[in-house]
Amino acid sequence: MTSKRTFSRRDFLQTTSAATAAGVFMGTSAITRGQDSPNERPVFATIGLRNQGWTITNKSTQFADFAAFADVDATVLEENLKKLEEKTGKKADGYKDYREVLDRDDIDAVMIAAPDHWHTKISVEAMLAGKDVYCEKPLTLTIDEGKLIEKVVKQTGRVFQVGTMQRTECEHRFLKAIALIRDGRIGDIRKVTCGINGATGSPVIPAIDVPEGLDWDMWLGPAPKVPYRALPEMREGYGGGVPLYTNCHYAWRNWYEYSGGQMNDWGAHHVDIATWALGATDTGPNTITPVSYSLPVDYKDGYPTVSDQYNSPTKFEIRANMPGDIPMIITSEGDNGILFEGTKGRFFVNRGKLAGKPVEDLENNPLPEGAVEEVYGGPVSQNHTENFIDAMASRKQPISDVWTHNRMLETCHLANIAIRLGRELKWDPTKREIIGDDEANAFLSRESRDGYEINM
The missing domain is CATH 3.40.50.720 (NAD(P)-binding Rossmann-like Domain)
Structure with missing residues (x-):
């Protein structure tokens, strides 16, 4: 290059x-x-x-x-x-x-x-x-x-x-992880677990005046027209200088109207690497099962019943049945990162470490020359x-x-739909539609607010 x-x-x-x-x-x-x-x-x-x-x-x-x-x-x-x-x-x-x-x-x-x-x-x-x-x-x-x-x-x-x-x-840790799998260092993959952290709900957040300088209508854009909400407590650290509880800056990830919670935030990172490692970037799961989950507000027919609190999941365990009947577990519990388990061993990778016996064995048995470059292309x-x-x-x-990203993100979107409806979903990765569930298929798209449609 x-x-x-x-x-x-x-x-x-x-x-x-x-x-x-x-x-x-x-x-x-x-x-x-x-x-x-x-x-x-x-x-x-x-x-x-x-x-x-x-x-x-x-x-x-x-x-x-x-x-x-x-x-x-x-x-x-x-x-x-x-x-x-x-x-x-x-x-x-x-x-x-x-x-x-x-x-x-x-x-x-x-x-x-x-x-x-x-x-x-x-x-x-x-x-x-x-x-x-x-x-x-x-x-x-x-x-x-x-x-x-x-x-x-x-x-x-x-x-x-x-x-x-x-x-x-990330110091190419994730590329090395995939290279380890492709080189057979853990044998055949039997299970992949993606730890993507939980979240918290919120108190009731009141509607207040829009901050000076913010065009709230345009911030909402394609999303439904709603009041600006915030509490006075301020966020510290990353994302500081904004309210801790709001439906706008930074905290918008906690609302399904604007995002998909942790499932689409950290999930878009770790599910991506896991899907790549499984060789499933041109297909997807056939079943999504919500093993357990917690929502911060009550839902009816897949929609939150209140509009003044965060509404994306706080805890969850999702099982995605991937090609070859390999289970991918997406969980809010445990360490943030990916655990790969195979017939010959297992290892863990995240942004801070690549650890496990197959990794330790690299000292005496390194990966073939060019293995990481082969993963990257x-x-x-x-x-x-x-x-x-x-x-x-x-x-x-x-x-x-966009093609490989969308394929893996479909797993995250489907997980959120399964949580919202509280049931298992059957997915056709060829037609890219949910099988035999019209209510669930309705969540595959959303209408844009008048005046904010896509100009084609």
């Missing part, structure tokens, strides 16, 4: 346009990303800037120039524009409406870190506007949204990277954005493509 030739932005745009017009993906080619020469760098914009939006931007400034930011919160927008200028010495333009970013011809790609319920609309419209896309995980709010994104990627020929950065970063990048930019130049889809 790394070559000695330079690659100007003019070359980059010509290559991109030619490949898109032809409707094909070119073979892998490498570029020097011109870290010291601005005219050799692609031009990016970030849409949605709080927390993860700045994180992915900050990691990407070594590879790309940022010409614009968009955020519906004026305070967040101004803070991040200042941070970018302090870091790079360059000013970017700021917008409340992301569509003004998409209208600009000088922007090659957008990085999307808005809340999950906005991902599909912005992603689709960005691709139709001729932009490549890096979008945070989880990519979608529903399974049908994933199908739409796949259709538009194919239609436009755009490059699309999902922000499941465990595929690239070539020389391994150190940065997820670097892989994205390489893909933009080659017009080959990156390591976290």
Whole structure:
């Protein structure tokens, strides 16, 4: 992926346009990303800037120039524009409406870190506007949204990277884990357990005035129109500077209207790696069983009966029956990470460690040369954005493509549907629909609020 030739932005745009017009993906080619020469760098914009939006931007400034930011919160927008200028010495333009970013011809790609319920609309419209896309995980709010994104990627020929950065970063621990499995170090896989943490419910959260600078209607966007809610207690640490209990900044992950709780948050990371390791990235489970679960509010017909408290699961154990009848357990209990168990042994991996006897045995019996690179599909990048930019130049889809992401995320979406309805689901991974359950199939899509439909 790394070559000695330079690659100007003019070359980059010509290559991109030619490949898109032809409707094909070119073979892998490498570029020097011109870290010291601005005219050799692609031009990016970030849409949605709080927390993860700045994180992915900050990691990407070594590879790309940022010409614009968009955020519906004026305070967040101004803070991040200042941070970018302090870091790079360059000013970017700021917008409340992301569509003004998409209208600009000088922007090659957008990085999307808005809340999950906005991902599909912005992603689709960005691709139709001729932009490549890096979008945070989880990519979608529903399974049908994933199908739409796949259709538009194919239609436009755009490059699309999902922000499941465990595929690239974390000192390549997850790649080594998959290499261990492929090399037969634990024999045949018998069980995979994904620990993704539990969550907490909330007190009753009152409706209050919208904070100054926040366009609440646009923050809600495709989601139903509801009051802004918050309690005065403030969050500390990561996500600080916002209310601890709210239906907006940071805490939106606890509401099914905007996200999928821990199942779609940490699940989008660990279920992704587990599915990859099982070789199931082009299929999926046939059965999803909610072994146990706790919801923080009462539900009826799959919907919460109150609107003033968090409503995503706090505890759960889900069994997904994967190809070969291998059980994948998704649980809120135990350590955060993935436990692989096979006929010859087991090991555990997370962002901090790769541990177990098969790992210890590597000291005297290392993996074959190139085993990790074979998992990755070539020389391994150190940065997820670097892989994205390489893909933009080659017009080959990156390591976290939309098809494999959507396949694994279907497991997470189905788990949430099973919890909401309180029953086992039979899934047809070929037709991508729930078998014999019209009520459950109704949860595969959601209507957008009037005025916030996707512009196709």
